[in-house]
Amino acid sequence: MPEPTGVIHDIGYQRYTGPRLGRRYVFGSLYLHGVRTAFGLGRSAKAKIFPWLVVGIVLMVAVAATAMRVQFGEVVMTYAQFADNMSWLVLFFVAVAAPELVSRDLRSGVLPLYFSRPLPRADYPLAKLLALVTSLWLLLGAPQMFMFLGAAFTVDGVGEVWDEFVDLTGGLLYAGLWGAVFASIGLLVASLTGKRAFAAGGIVAVFLMTTPIVGTLSILPSQAANQLSGLASPSTLVQGVGVWTLRDLLITDPDAFVPDLGPFGPLYLLAAVALVAGCVALLLARYRKVAAR
Structure with a gap:
């Protein structure tokens, strides 16, 4: 019987003996990276232009409102009204940030790396969603804090x-x-394609295409249809919740137009919760399908 001729060489490989940070650390890293990505931090100068342009606009509005209050003692807009007035900027921010958070990973094919242990499949979309919600809250909340200090x-x-x-x-x-409403819708739409341009266009289309439905329902002869018309669009849905829960903060001018919700105020809140929950459920289902490929 011939003797074996193979030789085992010790080239210095060693087992990893350091700390295993686990699922919580991976989730937190994805979340923090998502917040940074939404604002273009850690990326090229070109990627920072639009996010910080939006940040600059909302801050300038807050500075102007604060300056007028300090100089003339006049409340130009309340904190809740500020969020309402800046909602159109939130839409475009989501249209840019959501594809950066998820569409790039779909296109580059790195999801199998994320879905390896110890990160469960559901943690990836939830971390991205939480990062986008946080970014939008900071976008609207930080200027409000400045207004409060003034x-x-x-x-x-x-x-x-x-x-x-x-x-x-x-x-x-x-x-x-x-x-919560804008991020859940935007991230769900962005998760359907790996092309960022298509994702951004789809997000804007979802919000803009529902607006004419609200206008059509609001001019029908049925009073109930008029009162329920705001449910047809995410923007008017959120505004309806605001009118029902924060009426004194949103309606400060007695001559201003006030949407008539009738007895359906609680329904607006339930619809908003259901919309967010439904989008999250579909987002989780989407990533279970992606991971199974």
Whole structure:
């Protein structure tokens, strides 16, 4: 019987003996990376242009509103009204940020690396969604904080500062609602294609194509159809929730147009919750399908 001629060479490979950070660390890393990606941090200068242009616009609006209040003592817009007025910028921010968060990974084919242990399949879309919601909340909430600081130095007494803080809390919660609704829809649409241009166009189309439906329902002779018309579009749905829950903060001008919700205010809130939950469920189902390929 011939003797074996093979030789085992020790070339210095060693087993990994360091800490195994696990699922929580991977989820947190995906989340933090997603927030940075939404604002173009850690990427090329070109990728920073649009996100920071939007940030600059909302900050300039907040500075102008604060300056007018400090100089003339006039409240140009409340914290909740600020979120309403900036909602159109939120739409375009989502149309750019959501494809960057998920479409790039679909196109480059790196998802099998993410779906390897210890990261479950559901953690990837949830981390991306949470990152986008946080980014939108920061986009709307940080300027509100600036407005609050300006107001706190112009009002008299601790009681008025507390009233401002209560109003700020309502505005921040309202900003969170805008972020949750827009992020869940935007990320779901973006997850359907690996092409960022198609994803961005699809996100804008979803929001814009529902607006004429609201207009059509609002002119029908049926009062119930008029009161329920806001349910047909994500933007008017969020505004309806705001009118029902934060009416005093959103309607400060007695001559301003106020959507008539009738007895359907609670339905708007339930519809918003159902919309977010449905989008999240579809997003999770989408990534179970992607991972199975």
